[in-house]
Amino acid sequence: MPGIHVVTDSACDLTPEMADRLNVRVVPLTIRFDDEELIDREELSTKEFWDRVVTGPHMPETAAPAPGAFQQAFLDAAAAGADGVVCVNLSSGLSATYQSARTAAESVVDQISVRVVDSLSVTMGLGLMVMTATERAAEGTSLDTIANELEDLRSRTRVYGVVDSLDFLKRGGRIGGAQALVGSLLSIKPVIDVRNGVVEVESKQRTRSRALDYLAAKALEAGHLERLAVVSGVAPDIDEFVARLTGADCEQELVVSELGPVIGAHAGPGTIGLCFQIAR
Numbered sequence: 001m002p003g004i005h006v007v008t009d010s011a012c013d014l015t016p017e018m019a020d021r022l023n024v025r026v027v028p029l030t031i032r033f034d035d036e037e038l039i040d041r042e043e044l045s046t047k048e049f050w051d052r053v054v055t056g057p058h059m060p061e062t063a064a065p066a067p068g069a070f071q072q073a074f075l076d077a078a079a080a081g082a083d084g085v086v087c088v089n090l091s092s093g094l095s096a097t098y099q100s101a102r103t104a105a106e107s108v109v110d111q112i113s114v115r116v117v118d119s120l121s122v123t124m125g126l127g128l129m130v131m132t133a134t135e136r137a138a139e140g141t142s143l144d145t146i147a148n149e150l151e152d153l154r155s156r157t158r159v160y161g162v163v164d165s166l167d168f169l170k171r172g173g174r175i176g177g178a179q180a181l182v183g184s185l186l187s188i189k190p191v192i193d194v195r196n197g198v199v200e201v202e203s204k205q206r207t208r209s210r211a212l213d214y215l216a217a218k219a220l221e222a223g224h225l226e227r228l229a230v231v232s233g234v235a236p237d238i239d240e241f242v243a244r245l246t247g248a249d250c251e252q253e254l255v256v257s258e259l260g261p262v263i264g265a266h267a268g269p270g271t272i273g274l275c276f277q278i279a280r
Contacts, residue, residue: 001080001081001082002081002082002083003082003083003137003138003140004082004083004084004085004086004136004137004141004142004143004146005023005025005077005080005082005084005085005086005137006022006023006024006025006085006086006087006088006130006133006134006137007024007025007026007027007070007073007074007077007085007086007087007088007101008024008025008026008027008087008088008089008126008127008130009026009027009028009029009065009089009090009097009101009262010026010027010028010029010040010041010260010261010262011029011089011090011095011097011122011123011126011260011262011263012026012088012090012123012124012126012127012130013123013124013126013127013231013257013258013259013260013262013263014026014124014127014130014257015257015258016041018127018257022130022131022134023134024130024134025073025076025077026041027065027069027070027073027101028040028041028042028065028069029062029063029064029065029095029097029261029262030062030063030064030065031044031049031060031061031062031063031261031262031265032060032061032062032063033052033056033058033060033061034058037063040260040261040262041260041261044261046258046259046260046261046264049260049261049264049265050233050234050264050269053264053265053268053269054234054269059168059265060261060264060265061265062095062261062262062265062266064095064096064097064099064100065097065100066100067100067101067103067104067107068104069100069104070087070100070101070103070104070105071104071107071108073085073087073104074087074104074105074108074111074112074114075108075111075112077112078108078111078112082112083113083143084112084113084114084115084143085112085113085114085115085143086114086115086117086133086137086143086146086147086150087101087105087114087115087116087117088117088119088126088129088130088133088150089101089116089117089118089119089126090119090121090122090126090262091118091119091120091121091122091126091194091197091198092118092120092197093120093196093197093198094122094197094198094199098116098118101116102116113143115143115144115146115147117129117147117150117151118154118197119150119154119157120154120157120194120196120197121154121157121159121194121197121275122159122194122263123159123231123259123260123263123273123275124159124229124230124231124255124257124273124275125157125158125159125194125275127229127255127257127275128157128227128229128255128275128276128277129150129153129154129157129277131227132149132150132153132226132227132277133146133150136149153277156226156277156278156279156280157275157276157277157278158193158218158222158274158275158276158277158278159193159194159273159274159275160191160192160193160202160215160218160273160274160275161191161192161193161215161267161271161272161273161274162189162190162191162192162208162211162212162215162271162272163189163190163192163267163268163270163271164189164208164268164269164270164271165268166190166201167268168265168266168267168268169192169199169266169267169268188204188205188206189204189205189206189207189208189210189211190203190204190205190211191203191204191205191211191214191215199266208237212237212240212241212244212272213244215241215272215274216241216244216245216274218274218276219245219248219274219276220245220247220248222276222278223249223278223279224249224250224251224278224279225248225249225250225251225276225277225278225279226250226251226252226276226277226278226279227250227251227252227255227276227277228245228248228250228252228254228255228275228276228277229254229255229256229257229274229275229276230242230245230254230255230256230257230272230273230274230275231256231257231258231259231263231271231272231273231275232256232257232258232259232271232272232273233258233259233264233267233268233269233270233271233272233273234269234270235269235270235271235272236270237272238256238272241272242254242256250276251279259271259273
């Protein structure tokens with residue numbers, strides 16, 4: 001199929017149905033439980049992942065795709081007659097996935113033009129950028145224009161989350177031990193954000209209800225939004241949180257998705273994520 005094809009990785013948290021509808025190729029990361037390695041979304045569904053996390057003895061770990069996985073996605077696009085590929089990836093500050101895609105793009109330079117974009121984001125922050133890319137591709141926008149627009153969109157994309165504890169982030173090396181210890185001692189409910197491509201503690205709230213109020217206010221007070229999404233890591237109060245977003249000023253319909261294995265492995269169960277794009 002001619003035109004620009006869009007490739008991403010499974011940290012985007014687009015459901016398989018969303019990816020199929022958008023015609024997006026999703027390259028999976030690998031999830032490890034002790035010595036067992038499983039390919040995200042192919043050998044391990046999101047439900048199976050959370051069942052293991054909640055009931056199993058092993059903390060999950062993640063591994064970036066090999067360059068060959070992206071290379072195959074790019075070559076498949078070339079074989080389908082694509083004019084080029086834009087590949088939008090999980091933040092380079094959190095994973096080697098972006099570099100893997102860059103290496104793959106260099107290997108196919110004689111077969112197809114590929115622009116690899118570092119989203120500096122995670123979960124549906126990345127997913128919303130992918131949605132924008134697919135819309136522009138469907139409109140016939142050129143490869144370089146799409147890549148440039150995505151790079152501009154990074155500065156307008158926000159990702160926040162409420163986690164039950166900082167233990168998963170600490171064990172995964174995504175946040176300092178001192179911050180995690182303070183959170184545990186005070187029994188706080190931390191609000192995290194992805195800032196410049198890395199995870200930071202944005203606020204510390206005394207109760208989960210206050211943390212979710214604080215989180216919702218981020219979207220309600222951000223002004224006019226282009227897109228808005230919520231993700232849930234088996235959070236029992238996700239419907240209550242979605243109700244808190246009533247009145248958000250957004251051009252597109254709210255997207256609700258599950259927090260997948262890649263980000264869920266580092267955030268832990270009970271996490272609620274809020275992702276949005278501020279309009280220009």
